Amino acid sequence: xxxxxxxxxxxxxxxxxxxLQDNFQQKPSLEDLAEHVHLSPYHFQRLFxxxxxxxxxxxxxxxxxxxAKKLLRGKEHNLFDTHILTGVSSTSRxxxxxxxxxxxxxxxxxxxxxxxxxxxSYQPSxxxxxxxxxxxxxxxxMAFVSxxxxxxxxxxxxxxQADFKEMETSFHSDAMQIFNGEEASxxxxxxxxxxxPFQLKVWQALLEIPSGELRTYQSIADKINHPKASRxxxxxxxxxxxxxxxxxxxxxxxxxxxxxYRWEPIRKSAIIGWExxxxxxxxxxxx
Numbered sequence: 001x002x003x004x005x006x007x008x009x010x011x012x013x014x015x016x017x018x019x020l021q022d023n024f025q026q027k028p029s030l031e032d033l034a035e036h037v038h039l040s041p042y043h044f045q046r047l048f049x050x051x052x053x054x055x056x057x058x059x060x061x062x063x064x065x066x067x068a069k070k071l072l073r074g075k076e077h078n079l080f081d082t083h084i085l086t087g088v089s090s091t092s093r094x095x096x097x098x099x100x101x102x103x104x105x106x107x108x109x110x111x112x113x114x115x116x117x118x119x120x121s122y123q124p125s126x127x128x129x130x131x132x133x134x135x136x137x138x139x140x141x142m143a144f145v146s147x148x149x150x151x152x153x154x155x156x157x158x159x160x161q162a163d164f165k166e167m168e169t170s171f172h173s174d175a176m177q178i179f180n181g182e183e184a185s186x187x188x189x190x191x192x193x194x195x196x197p198f199q200l201k202v203w204q205a206l207l208e209i210p211s212g213e214l215r216t217y218q219s220i221a222d223k224i225n226h227p228k229a230s231r232x233x234x235x236x237x238x239x240x241x242x243x244x245x246x247x248x249x250x251x252x253x254x255x256x257x258x259x260x261y262r263w264e265p266i267r268k269s270a271i272i273g274w275e276x277x278x279x280x281x282x283x284x285x286x287x
Contacts, residue, residue: 004124010270011128012037013051016044017273018266020060030056051126054277062276063269069256071214099207099245102137104194113159113194120155121168123176126274127267130243131155133164134171138190142175142242144263158194158241178245191242198226202236209250212279214272216254238262244271 019036020028028036033056034044045055052059061067103109108116118140120133125144131151133141141158145151156164174189193200205223209215215223217237221230240248243263249271253259261268 004129006124006126007128009047009051010126012039013048014128014266014270016048016056017059017063017270020056021063021266021269024060052274052277059273059277062273063258065256068214068252068258072216072252072254072256099189099191100138101191101193101200101204101207103197103200104140104192109194111161113162116159116162117165118155118159118162119165119167119169120152121166121172123168123172125176125179125244127244127270130176132172132175134169135192138192139171139175139242139245140192140194142245144243144267175245189245191246193241195236195239195241198232199236199239202233203240203242203246206237206240206246206248206251209247211247211275213250215251217251218254220251 016033016037019033023032030041030045034041037044039047048056048059104113108114116135118133118135120131120141122145123130123132128144128146131141131143131145132139133155141155143151143154152164156162171190178189193203195203201224202220205220208223217230217234218227220237221227221233224233226233237248237251238260240246240262249261249268251259258265258268258272
């Protein structure tokens with residue numbers, strides 16, 4: 001799997017974000033950041049701004065503990081403000097408009113995908129390379145991968161009895177439109193997921209979290225009417241098979257800490273900051 005320029009750029013940005021987080025109290029300068037990723041200050045500033053839509057300094061503010069806590073309290077904006085900012089024509093949740101989940105049959109679930117043909121392809125994204133897999137009914141897998149073979153092994157481990165073919169499908173290309181931020185391109189994305197009824201309920205709840213907002217594990221448990229199951233909710237979120245599109249990255253700890261992420265915590269930070277920057281491209285965090 002050959003690395004694209006987009007993946008190379010993301011790796012530089014991720015390295016810079018990690019450095020910012022590790023050395024925030026020392027207030028690293030633009031020159032420090034640029035040197036850390038082996039770029040000139042001018043090229044680093046341009047690369048970061050093109051990727052994130054804001055400056056490194058503003059970006060980091062979106063990842064701070066106090067800001068996350070205020071997002072959890074809903075102080076940043078109400079639902080009406082959100083739909084104006086994102087261009088959604090009504091206060092319906094964006095994901096509800098275009099994502100349909102179908103659970104695999106009990107027989108397919110029990111038999112580890114026996115009888116399924118899963119077509120897969122690698123697609124570049126703003127956060128590194130993605131591996132996508134789909135059945136004839138819809139997308140069944142989407143993951144950020146560092147090494148192509150490792151990602152494919154994980155996909156195959158989920159469907160031990162299925163057959164696999166490397167081939168891009170419309171399900172793959174449709175799903176990748178999520179990174180464009182254009183509602184018109186986000187129509188009729190179908191997911192065909194292997195999961196228990198509880199997992200499917202959790203994943204459906206994640207789809208209702210708007211871009212730029214955060215929730216806690218407990219709030220998701222409350223949402224699905226299992227208020228005492230926050231730990232089980234966390235486990236289900238950790239087993240989410242569809243990166244970014246089912247936005248498990250928008251669930252953080254009740255303390256405001258961003259917490260873990262199965263596709264690397266620094267990528268979670270990058271995604272959360274990137275989504276905030278899309279809402280407020282020219283402004284300081286308004287909390």
